[in-house]
Amino acid sequence: MAKDYAAISKKIVENIGGVENIASVTHCMTRLRFVVKDEGKINDAAVKATDGVMGVVNQGGQYQIIIGNHVEEAYNEVLKMGDFGEASQVARGEKKEPLTLKKVGNNILDAIVGTMSPLIPAIIGGSMVKLLVMLLGMAGVLSADGETYKILNTIGDAAFYFLPVMVAASASKKFNTNMFIAIAIAGLMLHPDFRTMMEAVTVGDTAAHFLGIPVVGVKYTYTVIPALCMTWILSYIERAIDKITPAVTKNFLKPMLIFLIAAPIAIIVVGPVGIMIGEGISAFVYFVQAKLGFLAVGIMGALWPLLVITGMHRVFTPTILQTISETGMEGTVMPSEIGANLSLGGVSLAVAFKTKNSELRQTALAAASSALIAGTTEPALYGVAVRLKRPLIASLITGFVCGCLAGMAGLASRSMVSPSVLTGVQFIDPANPGVSIAWIAGISVLSIVLSFVLTLVIGFEDLPEEE
Known part of the structure; x- marks a missing residue:
């Protein structure tokens, strides 16, 4: 049944102190990002308990409320309630707050995330077209010298150029x-x-x-x-x-x-x-990778879900794009996401398999499909892993193990699409496709199976049916 985001947004605004407590609000792909005047007026428990809210993060000077794929609907409903968004006093530069070192750091983080988040659909769209052209060329369907190949490649490249x-x-x-x-x-x-x-x-x-x-x-x-x-x-x-x-x-x-x-x-x-x-920044990434080798990818794989929880994962977008533009591929952050993303799908499947709570089972199955098919992990993180706590441990362990394997295999992404079962093609090496496909398939399967088994072994405290 479709959710009433007008009612959900109204309840959210009421529980963060009302219209008068909101200085500004923006959104990224899954989160409402509020800047509030007085954090003491926020009823955190009531916000988390709101139907349609997957989780809450207070980070970077923002009160972030995870909505998921329907965040734009909720955002538009919030805008109807007052002087928010681009029309707000903060956005117009009419209201200033005293600057501190922490505030400066938060502003930098907010500027990067706020700028890059709206561009992600264009970047993903261009990446997928470039991947399609690469696969068609490898399969011999299109010639690299042909006009169709060049035009398709230009279509995919436009968003980056x-x-x-x-x-x-x-x-x-x-x-x-x-x-x-x-x-x-x-x-x-x-x-x-x-x-x-x-x-x-x-x-x-x-x-x-x-x-x-x-x-x-x-x-x-x-x-x-x-x-x-x-x-x-x-x-x-x-x-x-x-x-x-x-x-x-x-x-x-x-x-x-x-x-x-x-x-x-x-x-x-x-x-x-x-x-x-x-x-x-790119040189620092190369330096870390040169010193730690495959461990750098493993460590990033373990940290990635935690970065997504805090909303800091978008900070890596400029680095990934810069590295791909310089070398044609990125071999640290993107490969680490294979295990991190798919492990959250495996964790959710395990929870759906074991839970006696029918509502949690439906949530877990939806979260698993989102992580495995689309590479969107917030539903699995907030609806399952963070909510039940111990499954998150299974995800972090799997992310580290599979990240190390991806590093050993030398997997590198030729585009910037959130890794999933369907988008693993971005890691295919045109110079050695057979070997890279075998590694991608093996690591993908291991990510799902290992996280599934670890979740069952570690266990979790099931929610009562009334919850």
Whole structure:
């Protein structure tokens, strides 16, 4: 039976202190993310007990309520109740809160997650098309030199090539600045004439001069951090220009001044520094992997469900994209998710098999299908593993074991799709497909079977039928 998200949202708002206690609200793929004025007014137990709420996380300065795949319906109902979302005082920049070191860290995390979450469908869609093209090429259905192959590959690649533009559009909402100016400045970094100058020299060398100031040659396609940082800075530039331009000239002088100030800052300072930050993060990942080897993948596999619980897993999105753009594959975070994701499916199947609670059985079966087929693990995490506690241990152990095996096998993803039974093809190595397919199949089966058995061995305290 379909849930009434109007009633669910109303109850949520009431139990977090009412409309007057909400400063702003956003959402990602599965969570409502509230910024509240007074956390003391939240009735945590009542929120968790609300039908349709899978769990609650208070992290990063946000009160996050896990709804699942219908989060957008709940979000739209919440927006009807008051001055929230992009229309809120916080979003408009009219209300400021005192900054602390913790607040700065939370803001950075919130900016990354808030910007990247809306882009995930486009990234997944592009990734799946690129995987399809790769498989059709390997099967001999399409020739790599054929026009159909090239057009399909370009369709899949578009979301990655123009990623800076997408990031700028998403970040402009987060930082409350003009979206189209943000897109135009990000577009400058991808303009054919500008790219020709940038790519005419070795990366890091001076490619051109602007008013005598050197412009470093860098590649901006497939990048996240430069556009994200520049859009944040643009929000301050826009507000400053707005204050100094006369009202009668705002419609033409204000945008011109913004362009003349923001664009040079983007290509001279922010862009190259952003690329350096991204390369530094990737270098750190390579360093850890080189030092720990397959253990790095195993440790990440064990930690991944905990990162999803806290909502910090989206922080790795820029790193994964940066690594894939540089090397064509990512071999630490993505392979670790095979065991982590599928183990939650196995855990849920075990709970469905053993429980005497019919409602819990239905929840577990739905959560298992979500994790195994779609790679969406929040229903399994909050509806089963965290709720029953001990099954989470089975998932963490399985994530470590299967992560180590994925690391030993050298599995690496050619795209960024949440691993599941259906999306394991992203780990196929075109140079050695047979061996990689065998490893993928073996690890996938082991993830489900091992987590299933461990859940039955460790056991869990079943819920009474009335719950």
